[in-house]
Amino acid sequence: MAGTHQRTDYRVTFVVLCAGVAAFSLLQSMVNPVLPTIEAALDTDQATVTWVLTAYLLSASVCTPIIGRIGDKVGKERMLVFALSALAVGSLLAALAPSIGVLIVARAIQGIGGGVLPLTFGIIRDEFPRDKVAGAVGTSAALLAVGGGFGLVLAGPIVDALSYHWLFWLPMIMTVLAALAAHRYVPESPERTPGRINVTSALLMSTWLVTLLLAVSQGHSWGWASPVTVGLFAATAVALPVWVWAEARSDSPLIDMRMMRIPTVWTVNLVALLFGMGMYSMFAFLPQFLQTPELTGYGFGATVTQSGLLLLPQTVATFLAGVFSGRLAVRFGSKAVLVAGAGLTSIGTLGLVVAHDALWLVVAETTLLGLAFGLAFAALSNLIVDAVPQSQTGVASGMNANIRTVGGALGSAVLASVVTANARPDGLPVEAGYTNGFTVLVVTSALAALVAVFVPVVKARTHVVAGPQADAEADAEAEAAAVASAVRP
Template sequence: MGAHTLVTERRTDYRVTFVVLCLGVASFSLLQSMVNPVLPTIEQALDTDQETVTWVLTAYLLSASVFTPIVGRVGDKVGKERMLVVTMAALTIGSLVAALAPTIGVLIVARAVQGIGGGVLPLTFGIIRDEFPREKVSGAVGTSAALLAVGGGVGLVLAGPVVNALSYHWLFWLPMVMTLVAGVAAAVWVPESPERTPGRINVGTALLLSAWLVALLLGVSQGHTWGWTSGRVLGLFVLAAVLLPAWVLAEARSDHPLVDMTMMRIPTVWTVNLVALLFGIGMYSMFAFLPQFLQTPDVTGYGFGVSVTESGLLLLPQTAATFVAGIISGALAHRFGAKAVLVAGSALTAVGTLGLTLAHGALWQVVAETTLLGLAFGLAFAAMSNLVVDAVPQSQTGVASGMNANIRTVGGAIGGAVLASVITAGIRPDGLPVESGYTNAFGVLVATSALAALVAAFVPVIRARTHVVPGPQAAWEAEHHPEAADTAAH
């Protein structure tokens, strides 16, 4: 357990804190998704080529994957509010540089700086667990987790209109304003963590973690471009295969591990992380390929020939369903348990992708199926986060939820790479994929989603022993929930 810090000052109302946290998560989520649909515009504006412009996405992916667990762990040690301000500052500075970037190289660097903001989600979960009344935690975690998926959908909707009305630079100006406001608000209103983990930051294991993640994700993300059997890709996979066990061994032997391997072996944690990997394959792949599917010209016999803006609007019901599911997930988890919600979300994902596989010839079918997927994403996202947060000691909330988010990202990268290869396995004379490419890709997602539901059914539900931090929050808990002062150990 972490060291206790006596908290005597009056703490900000948790509802104010929640508004600030949601603003931070939403701004990070928008930066994740708004750039994707306008890469051709950026390619033309900055006079570069398709292979180079994809690094605008790759740099962000690599940076976020590295910094999400590291920032979460640093927050556990030095203070979550302090690190939340740091992540908002990184997003603000990165957005400013990106908006003003004169060359593609500067833009890629700016996107790497923005990736530091990946730590906002684990920090948010940690602050919620520190500051919120116990009965409000699951709902708040569910809503903030769903916001990440919602932002992905909203970004697809906004990208086209923003670029058409203003320019692609405003895809960075608008989130910059949000992160600046969120950073100032966090510094003023979000109370500092009453819970700290003692010990130093293990730089060596942080570097090993970064190295194997970059090697794996770079190989996966560039495999389709460089060739899966190319020396560069195979070399990266071999490097990842060597560095991953080296990192695990180093963490296990460390007196001050960055990621506690004992915590990672908690049955609930590792099984939910496996679900996260499988779920990430489906969810992030849908975000990437559904707009592309909708925008395929109707002369192909299966596409709908809609514009970037229209494809975003068609997916808006999916985004709304995700948000609604995130809001109600807390109540559902309270009544049926977070495990049941996770199983339901994963199973609904399999049903939705099966629908897309069998029936995608009319727009109403696609909208209905993607709306069901949105509901599934919101339920599963929230349930995964709640299960992990509940299963670990309070002092490890940040790093545990950061690793869970990171594993979803790895799943998304793997899914995107695999589906890109499946979709482009058959190409028409005009260079567009044949319909069977999408059908087969949706079929792959049916299998991964069904497997996620199966694994979710075997997730053991445990709750870590918690302890009450002295101060006003403890008084609130003692007054309203005296029976919950110390939850039973698993």
Template sequence: MTDPLARRTDYRVTFLVLCVGVASFSLLQSMVNPVLPTIQAALGTDQATVTWVLTAYLVSASVFTPIIGRVGDKVGKERMLVVALAALAVGSLLAAVASTVGVMIAARAIQGIGGGVLPLTFGIIRDEFPREKVASAIGTSAALLAVGGGVGLVIAGPLVEALSYHWLFWIPMIITTLAAIGAAIWVPESPERTPGRINIGTALLLSGWLVALLVAVSQGHHWGWASPEIIGLFVAAAVLLPVWVVAEARSDQPLVDMRMMRIPTVWTVNLVALLFGMGMYSMFAFVPQFLQTPEAAGYGFGATVTQSGLLLLPQTVASFIGGVAAGRLATRVGSKALLVVGAALTAIGMFGIAFAHDELWMIVVETLFLGLAFGLAFAAMSNLVVAAVPQSQTGVASGMNTNIRTVGGAIGSALLATVVTSELQPTGLPVESGYSHGFLLLAITATAATVVAILVPVVRASTHVVPGPQAEWEAEHPEHVQA
């Protein structure tokens, strides 16, 4: 019998292309945050309007991540990977040449479509890689999301100072264009497909409650939590969410299979993702802000954007090390153990920042703990979800996990902004206790994530594997299949 994968691209080449795509998406998530005031001044807008540069990307990525993942399960993951990378490239080009804030916001919404890169990457890895390589490959690619977030904070300042903020988009455009070409040439089309059509009705319902919720939590601090607009958005989300769940449960062709979402491993890991996202994304936003606070405020270090980014470099390196090590460690101790350790280290790091932040070395050590935690936990969450679902649902399952983590980040950032700014000095800067209480809140959510992680049941990766070309290849190459 002819080897069904003999003529397929070497999985290491495929992995390189996938990592470039994931890294580009994660960079675009974080690079804009530190230089938002620069963009505001350059485009001649106000603070309330420029926040939509972040909100548009957040909302678009949250909506499209599970949808693109599901479409990839149905029509082909390689094809949709090219589409997602092309959206990142087009959005980056439009943002680089934007002369008004409206064009910039539209560009960021287009970039959000690229959120589908992550679930498509996990699905392609599961379909194409030898089984003993799957855990480490998923771990590394998942950790790149945390690594890219940290790298974005490190390079944003120097890049803007040396060139201009436009290069925050020119560079990702070049990288994602090359990645899209590489995906079209070298990434093989997935042999796994989910039959049926895309359920447009449930996709609209999913988009509706996500948009309502995320706009409310991201703009509540600016519009006022008791404003009619914010209350109306929360009410809309509260109504649309259960309607979406019921519609999916009754549908013959669900966009997100509710039976899959009820798998114990899936829903418990998703709950960890929600709690974990609250801490990680909030840390990316508020630790640099804390470091940049003038010493005249009685705390902070008066760091520049560039200096605060460099102070977080050890955290970025630790994230990468944790993600790379997670795959190998998972084969020895299991992904659940890594998830518990990652969540526990997050809690330790957050408690440390809340109570010990008087010296720079304290912040560096504490964020290093957080970086290691992010690398381990991201890899573990992705591996646990991928192993728990049928191969044909890898895209949508990992997409929803990524999405829930993003929702957690939006909620955490909104809560932290409210806590930090609840009491201001005459200069307009937050008092120190605002940061202490905010980081303490994140430490509590990380502790809750640790408890939930302990309760996550473990499913063998082989339990739900659907026979196909990969299974045939493994049968003929038992030396590559892990017992």
């Protein structure tokens, strides 16, 4: 059982963690291509069915850093089982949902599973030999992007062969097995952060995240100048600085602002914001681009299933890049891997701008993007894990994942506005809409690469531990160095 003296082999732990991350990442993307099917099956409209995505986004954004922080305090294994259980319950409710309202609630419950990500990184840091941490973090981080890609690939065939309900049944089965295995095989955390959970801070953070993401994700349909959208942005402008002020003054902050001011942390988070704008927007708009009818003169008329299969090489490239990123990080450093990933993203997106008239070109460019995504995702996570004290791994990686999500929401909103700015008489976007949208992502990716060049290099601890316990003196030194760099003028 977890917590016993004889600790599980770290390789068994890794398999369990990967299963949890894979289930969460599949649920992020599998639903997107089949929203029209769900809309028809549950007799609703397009505006309402988009809340199936929005509810998941909002819930995951709020829960990811909070559950990561609670895991740092009360135990990562315990919170991992909780997050996986919530994911399973949400999936069960979604599979059985008789109405769109129930499905939206179910998706909000699934969002709690976002805590799987920071907990996974924290457990890897606690349990793995030091020379295996970079590779394991890289592979599990890449699984998030891989799962997103496979979700697009699998959605069509699953719905065609079974029904959309199986988009929830299959992840539920995976998640139940992962939760049981986590309880049985994942050891309890040797590292704990003392202190209480700051409920006021959690509420303030939830307020600005929800108001910001709601405005960004719904602004296109509500109207950017509508009173509701403007009011939500105004509420964010008030809640965000109040949250920062409250955290800075708290003796038990949810997010330690000294940690957030560490040069490596804030620069990597800025890269994550810019990179998230490009990556998640590509996941959202590439299938639409491929599915555009040929009569437009630029589309390929692919079905949902065909567009997923055309993006399969991208997904495979992401996985392979994530697997090898650890070795590349050991040889060249995570910063170099991040610069390469962001730079390749910019090059691949530029390819889509200038040459998208042949299917083989689009497949080649998206495969290059997959390679870039895998490298950058892994490097972002490794840089954050190396930069913070071990006791703050969960909350730091949770906030980094969150900032990527915020970037994705911003990027998708901007791209939606640019792509649909001019439409054909039949309502489809003109070719220039996609060209201009991809150009925006070239700029954000290039900026991400530029910021990555200036990320300060953290000297990673190179000692290898025989067991799961980290060298306490090294952690103390790392924490002291982190705080010193944060407050240094």
